Amino acid sequence: MRNSKDVGRLAGLTGTALAGVIFFFIIMGVFGQRFAIAGLLVFVLGAVVICRAFPADGAEL
Amino acid sequence: MRLDPSILARIQFAFTVSFHIIFPTMSIGLAAFLAVVEALWLKTKDPLYLQIYRFWLSIFAMGFGIGVVTGIVLSFEFGLGFARFAEMAGPAIGPMIALEVLTAFFLEAGFLGIMLFGLHRVGPKLHFFASCMVAAGTVISASWILSANSWMQTPAGVAIHDGHLTVVSWRHVVVNPSWPYRLPHMVTAAYLTASFMVAGVGAWYLLRGKHQHFARRTVALGTAFVSVLIAGQVFIGDIVYGTMLKYQPSKMQAAEGFWEKNSQSPAPYYWIIIPDQNNQRNRFALGIPYLGSIWLTHSLDGRVEGLKNTPRDSQPIMGMVFYAFRIMYGLAIVMFAVGVASLWLRLRGRLFSSRWFLWMLVFMTPSGIIATLAGWYVAETGRQPWVIYGILRTVDAMSPVPAQALLSSLIAFVCVYAVFIIVFLTFTFRIIRRGPAEAPPHAEASGSLKNAFRPHVLDSPARVVKRG
Numbered sequence: 001m002r003n004s005k006d007v008g009r010l011a012g013l014t015g016t017a018l019a020g021v022i023f024f025f026i027i028m029g030v031f032g033q034r035f036a037i038a039g040l041l042v043f044v045l046g047a048v049v050i051c052r053a054f055p056a057d058g059a060e061l
Numbered sequence: 062m063r064l065d066p067s068i069l070a071r072i073q074f075a076f077t078v079s080f081h082i083i084f085p086t087m088s089i090g091l092a093a094f095l096a097v098v099e100a101l102w103l104k105t106k107d108p109l110y111l112q113i114y115r116f117w118l119s120i121f122a123m124g125f126g127i128g129v130v131t132g133i134v135l136s137f138e139f140g141l142g143f144a145r146f147a148e149m150a151g152p153a154i155g156p157m158i159a160l161e162v163l164t165a166f167f168l169e170a171g172f173l174g175i176m177l178f179g180l181h182r183v184g185p186k187l188h189f190f191a192s193c194m195v196a197a198g199t200v201i202s203a204s205w206i207l208s209a210n211s212w213m214q215t216p217a218g219v220a221i222h223d224g225h226l227t228v229v230s231w232r233h234v235v236v237n238p239s240w241p242y243r244l245p246h247m248v249t250a251a252y253l254t255a256s257f258m259v260a261g262v263g264a265w266y267l268l269r270g271k272h273q274h275f276a277r278r279t280v281a282l283g284t285a286f287v288s289v290l291i292a293g294q295v296f297i298g299d300i301v302y303g304t305m306l307k308y309q310p311s312k313m314q315a316a317e318g319f320w321e322k323n324s325q326s327p328a329p330y331y332w333i334i335i336p337d338q339n340n341q342r343n344r345f346a347l348g349i350p351y352l353g354s355i356w357l358t359h360s361l362d363g364r365v366e367g368l369k370n371t372p373r374d375s376q377p378i379m380g381m382v383f384y385a386f387r388i389m390y391g392l393a394i395v396m397f398a399v400g401v402a403s404l405w406l407r408l409r410g411r412l413f414s415s416r417w418f419l420w421m422l423v424f425m426t427p428s429g430i431i432a433t434l435a436g437w438y439v440a441e442t443g444r445q446p447w448v449i450y451g452i453l454r455t456v457d458a459m460s461p462v463p464a465q466a467l468l469s470s471l472i473a474f475v476c477v478y479a480v481f482i483i484v485f486l487t488f489t490f491r492i493i494r495r496g497p498a499e500a501p502p503h504a505e506a507s508g509s510l511k512n513a514f515r516p517h518v519l520d521s522p523a524r525v526v527k528r529g
Contacts, residue, residue: 012405020401024394027292029299030359036296043292047404051285054407 064464067456070142073471075441077134079434080478084128086433089203089248090255091121092196095176098282099189109278115180116275116497117259120489122177125169127481134474142467146448146458149226153219153234154209161205169198200248207247211240213449214440215308221452238308242301243440249294250436253396254429256286261426262493264419272496277413280422284412288400295397298390305443309450311371312443315382317357318346319367328353328365332387336379341369377445385438392432399425 025031026039095114102110136158139147147154175183175191183191218233219226228234260283266276306313318331320341329348337344354363368376399421406412413419444450448458 012409016401016405020398023292023401024295024397025355027295027299028356029296030355032359036299040292040296044289047285047288047292047400050404050407051281051288054410055281 064468066462066464066467067459069464069467069471070459070462071455073467073474074135074138074142076471077131077138077474077478078441079437080482081128081131081135082434082437083430084124084131085199085203086251086254086430087124087258088121088128089199089251090253090429091117091124091258092192092199093252094255094259094282094286095121096189096192096196099192103185103189109274112275112497112499113279113282116492118177119492123485123488125173127485131478131481140460141470142460142462143448143458144460144462146453149224149453149458150213150449152226152228153212153216157205157209157212157235161202165198165202165205169195169202172198199251203247203251204244207244208235208237208240210440211243212237214243214305214444215239216449216452226452239301239304242297242304246294246297246301246436247433249290249297250429250433253287253290253294254433256283256290257396257422257425257427257429259283260287260422261424264422265426265493266496267413268416268419268423275497280413280419284400284403284407284422287396288404291393291396291400295393298393309444310366311368311375311377312382312439314366314368314370315377315379315443316386316439317353317365317367318343318348318379318383319353319365320369320379321367322369324353324365324367326354326362326364327351328357328363330356331383332391334380334383336383338376338379341373375446377443381442382439385435385442389432389435389439392428392435395425396428396432 023039023043026035027043029036095117098110098114098117101107102114172191172194175188176195179188179191212234215238217237218228218230218235220229221227259279263276263279263283266272267280302313318334318336319328320336320343327350329346329350330352331346331348333345333347334343335345336342351361353365354360357363357365368379402418402421403412406415406418411418446454446456448455
């Protein structure tokens with residue numbers, strides 16, 4: 001049970017890291033200016049949506 | 062030992078401007094942060110936002126004061142160490158510095174008093190307006206200074222006759238080729254600096270188990286700003302890179318660590334080099350294969366221009382530019398990783414319980430300041446040997462001042478600035494150790510001069526002015 005949880009966590013971490021690297025390359029303009037602008041918009045809007053949907057400090061202490 | 066006045070003048074300016082830039086960077090970022098927090102307080106009426114506002118207001122006020130004092134010195138240093146530069150560039154630079162004082166400094170100074178001492182002397186909306194005006198003033202100030210500095214990097218709108226410079230187009234002087242990109246790059250850097258400071262202090266409280274509500278809200282705010290801002294900064298940074306490659310290629314050639322006119326294909330991305338400027342080669346180089354082509358030319362096999370494309374007498378010192386750029390860029394990558402990690406942890410509901418992440422935020426607290434300083438070192442050392450790129454060399458810009466005078470003033474600056482930094486750090490750490498004061502439920506502060514700098518002093522009920 002614990003192993004499957006660890007594997008799931010590792011997969012999530014790897015996926016997040018991979019998504020981060022891909023976004024970094026896209027925003028840097030590696031795939032061209034249009035992709036860079038689109039990647040920037042997707043990342044910023046995604047960040048805003050996540051931060052608004054998960055305010056993070058509402059949980060009981 | 063014979064002292065070289067030109068070296069001393071450059072060391073002195075480098076020291077004073079490096080010290081100075083720390084404080085405006087914090088002020089620009091914290092002023093915007095305070096305006097956002099006050100807006101949230103007005104919108105939600107949650108006293109926690111007022112608590113955050115008052116806590117960071119004290120640190121902002123100290124940084125603002127030191128920034129003003131150390132900034133005034135720089136104008137005098139143009140005359141002290143760089144009189145020929147002041148004489149030649151005065152027609153272009155002088156009015157911009159004067160306009161900074163008239164349009165930004167007066168605006169900031171006027172509303173700063175209301176911001177610091179007026180929480181209950183004026184209405185909340187007027188106070189919020191004052192906070193916004195201070196935040197706007199810091200950006201306007203940065204805009205003029207960046208315009209002046211960008212003109213030195215990419216001069217435009219002037220004509221030179223017999224060594225005298227005449228402005229032919231103010232529009233081109235102010236909106237010179239690099240200014241539209243360097244300004245947002247600098248302002249975003251300042252906002253990131255404040256975001257990491259706020260998140261770092263909150264993370265430290267969480268690790269110590271103190272001020273939990275305050276800490277959670279500040280970590281949540283700081284990391285949210287980081288994750289949005291860092292993506293914009295990477296995007297703008299790439300545009301600045303392209304602009305400087307076009308207008309000031311020697312700087313970017315030095316920043317990438319290649320010597321040959323065209324690098325090998327595919328080009329690696331160097332992280333460590335030992336450059337040998339005399340022999341125009343690297344004694345040692347360590348890099349990641351292909352990454353240079355991918356990042357710098359946006360292709361798998363592109364070649365990168367080396368510093369031999371620039372005549373030897375016009376080359377900057379590669380080592381300084383290269384390592385300053387690597388520090389800035391390396392920190393940007395780590396900041397991006399922190400932004401992504403914060404989003405992932407937020408999704409999983411572990412933003413405040415992942416100790417590794419909280420420690421990372423604590424270590425990243427000064428990262429914005431370090432990255433900004435490194436960026437300015439890239440800009441200034443990469444422009445060398447020119448003080449106005451392509452127009453006036455640094456060695457020709459000096460004042461005829463004896464070395465002893467420069468040395469004594471340098472020692473004086475070091476001593477006085479050491480006092481400044483000790484005072485600033487002592488009071489800042491004291492404020493952080495004490496923690497935030499409880500926010501009064503009526504959300505009003507005493508407004509007295511003494512209490513404005515003492516976050517722990519709560520308003521006594523007798524002093525609270527009842528409205529209506």
